[in-house]
Amino acid sequence: MASPIISVKKLSKTYTSYRKQPGFLGSVKSLFSREKVLSEAVKGISFEIDKGEMVGFLGPNGAGKTTTLKMLSGILHPSGGEARMLGYTPWERKADFQKRFALVMGQKTQLWWDLPAMESFLLNKEIYGIPDARFKKTLDELTTMLDIAKLVDVPVRKLSLGERMKCELVAALLHNPEVLLLDEPTIGLDVTSQLAIREFLRRYNASSKTTVLLTSHYMEDVEALCERIIVINQGQKVYDGDLDELVHRTLTHKILTVTFTERVAKERFAGMGDVREHSPQRVVLHVPREQAKAVAARVLTELPTDDILIDEPPIEDVIRRVFAETHAS
């Protein structure tokens, strides 16, 4: 069996900061004496990722997602534990290792702000030692896929956020990395741009078999792209596995949304489930998963049904519930 591309064992990171009292007096005091504060951003997490996998890394703000990505890309030295990516220890920052992966951070740019993106692409060409013919071919492919061929000569500061993110992806993928670490790649983008980035990543992963580890606040990203998710909360891993399995394990109900051809009184839904919304010609029911089909059948036969939808609860509910369970335990 092939060894995993990414292997993390009991990885931890503690940040040091200094507490300062508010106001001018607090600022003056802090010049002479400061209280040291240690915060554990990542607490001994372990996981493995195989070649070609696309894994969603989920967690609330401050959960330790970005810190983990920074350790995997060699930006940060861990406080403890081990990590191997592509057979290398990331924080040794060997050039051979750096040529085989890329990191895209949605909130930071690697492009020269004042210059057209093409200048950054050309710089990356030399940094990664990409031969001329391969550079041209990859650039053509990526700019066509992302529909930005006309934008590469426009100064980056003049681009929209979505256009800039597309250029960031091109800059990151020019050297055909085997592993792509994406930290909030769709943050702040409008729905159309989010969809375009998502679709690009899906197609790119399918065609290049690049291993992708993705963090995102948008559950749609993870739902659309990742079969497997790793959930972390307060620096600890709370789930690692199939997204569908987590949904089934965590959620005990399905959502039935029914519209009627006539007015239907609320009392008619007694015994069918939990009525969450009701108007004379529409109802939203939360029904235990195993009874969903039977209740749908009853609705169709007993009530003047115009349309019926059976949905899974939003993925946000799943994650929220997982976090709530972790807090409680």
Place this chain on the structure above:
Amino acid sequence: MRWKLNLRILENAWVRSFTWRGDIFFYRLQDVVNPLAQIIIWESVFRTRDTFGGYTHETMLSYVLVSTFFFALSRNWITGNVGEDIKEGKLNQYLVKPLSYITYNVWMGIGRTALATLFALAVVAVLVVAYRGSLYIPDLPHFALALAVTLAAFFMNMLLSIALGLAAFWMTSVEGFGNAVMFGRNFLAGSMFPLDIVSPLFVSVSAALPFAYTSYVPAQIFLGKMTIAQGLAALAVVGCWTMILYIVVRLEWRFGIRRYEGTGI
């Protein structure tokens, strides 16, 4: 040495400099105003006397012009850039690439300084034509040695700037620290006035620090006020400072990078 990469960094530095025409104009205005202001002051001083602090009208004018050129060659903007990269987490993008951040900054510095020096040279050339006949002309060995000291001082100064910038690993913000050192550097480099017109003690203190070797010392060699042997000794001092600062930079990087948190906007 990755020459294609280094030349690309150099080119990007130039492309970036030419992006902002207004900035170019006002930076270059400084290059004109600074020597002109000094010339106006010294012209009024020499109106009533023939010598001042051991300088004649001819050697003082020559000092102003060569120190302007040498100082332009030693200038860079690296401290602020490095400090900002660390403080705002922009260093992240360099740490994940097969690229030496120090070498990258050296080539960026060479790019920007080369441009500034070219403009300073143009200003000095105009002033040389304007004051032709009233300037000191050195012999070739002194001229070559002065240039060699300046070039060595350029790299020394670049390492000093990087060292100051890397202090951000510990201090987070190095703006005040860098400005204080740069003010001291401008004062002690002798780019505002020849250091020996103040006092021998001032010259001795300056000679023990790296700054005077960027402007005052090469100007003294140029004017023949230092012998070739003294000039070579100065070159050796610059070499020692360069070595010391290189070690400091390496140590700062080695220990600082372990403290780096990659946070910021």
